[in-house]
Amino acid sequence: MLDINHILVVLDSDHPEQPAFDRALALASSVKADITILGSCYEAYCEESSSLELETKNKIKNALINNRQLWLDTFVDEAEKQGIEISTEVHWQKNLHNAVMASMNTSDFDLVIKGTKPHSIVDRIFTHSDWNLLRHCQAPVLLVKSSKPWANNRILASIDATSHDESHKLINENILDFAEHLADHFKTDLHLVNSYPMVALAFAMVPEVTAPDDIQKYITEQHKTECEYYAKKYNINDDHIHITEGDPDDVVEVMAKEIEADLVVIGSVAREGWSGVLLGNTAERIVDRVSCDVLVIKPLDGVKPDVN
Template identity: 65%
Template sequence: MLDINHILVVLDQDHPEQIALDRALWLARSLDADLTLLTRTWDAYCEDSSTLDAETRNKVKHALLQKSEHWLDSFTAEATDLTIRTEVHWQKHIHEAVLESLRQQDFDLVIKGTGPHNLLDRIFTHTDWNLLRHCPAPVMLVKSAQPWRHNRVLACIDATSPDKGHQLINDNILSYAEHLSDHFETDLHLVNAYPLVSVAFAMVPEVSAPDDIQHYIHEQHEDACEQWARKYNINADHIHIGEGDPENVVARVAEETEADLVVVGSIGRTGLAGVLIGNTAEQLVDKVNCDVIVIKPSDGVSPDAE
């Protein structure tokens, strides 16, 4: 059985609101998990290249670290019922602090608040994108401080892929979603998208689309989704299959089902293609109004083999 015992909460002092904190406190109480609150601080004047003398650099660095520790401590005062640790890392970027922490210890979930992103955020390796690509644990991006209202979890999979990597990530997504759904007694829904083949054939006008090809593809995805649903005890009326780009289909279904949480996988594209194209998980974050958990094949959250 998958357990969520250790949660890392990323708090950014540059942001006026810490919308991930309330969600993390609620989850920790519900799951009987411990929390680690993490932030970072840094100043170029404290680096070796600074014109300040070594003693002054050390004093400034110590003062900044102490200020950040007091800031984190202010969040623990009213949560005496929980086991809470704090970590302040001397790092220029907060995603580097997260990765440093995860190199030293294991966490079952990383929680961070998020907001709208644009192309420049991706080009300049925004914190969220770095975490989605490189964090060796599932990442929950919190969109609002409001509590979950509808008790619905939506798991997004690529149901028909024969690739072992996609099958592994499907198991990771569904096992994680099922665990949360069982614990919170929520409705678990499954969504799967398939391409509009007519659009692909329209780009090659000399080739005609076979009759009923779209119907055939829909049936393939329907059969595959039913198999995954049986494996993870998802009701037949909670299966959603749609035509189109996955991020658009998932966003539409999330709105229609009033999902509180979307669980999606990421293959973590790198290089220029990853920057300009991204993947479904990264594009989806900006399209939905609910929390999103992003899981990678390397996260190791799949259930124990029977």
């Protein structure tokens, strides 16, 4: 049996609302998980290179950590009232993603939840904390757009159905494991979406090459066969399979809006460096293009077996 037992919730004191905490309460209550809420603080003048006296630096650092702890403590009562086991962590880190990495090095979390806002090109160039989490976090990352409950009872899982390399096959399985797990707990409909390449456009770019008459039919049937395999394995209704021509981010955006999805579950084999800045990663583009929450899965992510 698959299960999510330990959830890490990343809280950002720079924002007045904490939708990640609200979503974590709903998830923890449904799947019977415990949650850890995490905050961070940092000031450069408390480091060794600062000209301040050591005693002064320590006083400032301890005061900042204490203030952050007091802020986290304000969230504890609400969880305890719902019977959810909760703990807190404050990390002395410059960036939230570094705080998450530090926590992951000492604890075993099945899911990381963080609130998110629209990202600019500057965020992409300087690799925003959200992108760092998606690329490097050792657990699946759920980015939450709003504190509103999931009200439409629909989860959309996006896969690359015809890719046969091991990393993509593993991602497909992990995406659907998580999506099915959440759909079962929240009693929601699970939908499957898969895009396939625009063959006519590809051949139009090389007019000296003539496309075989049946190539579009072959590609469509290939994707249909693979999607039906996954749908049968994960108990997805035939009318919940969506196979559409186009780029993945375009197709997912349109389908999420069409079915009014509460959550999109996608995979990521992260692109690093300037290619990530200039081209972007599909998962990162989708995060900013859909209005619902997005759960991002990587090849090594998986729901751990329940000990029972």
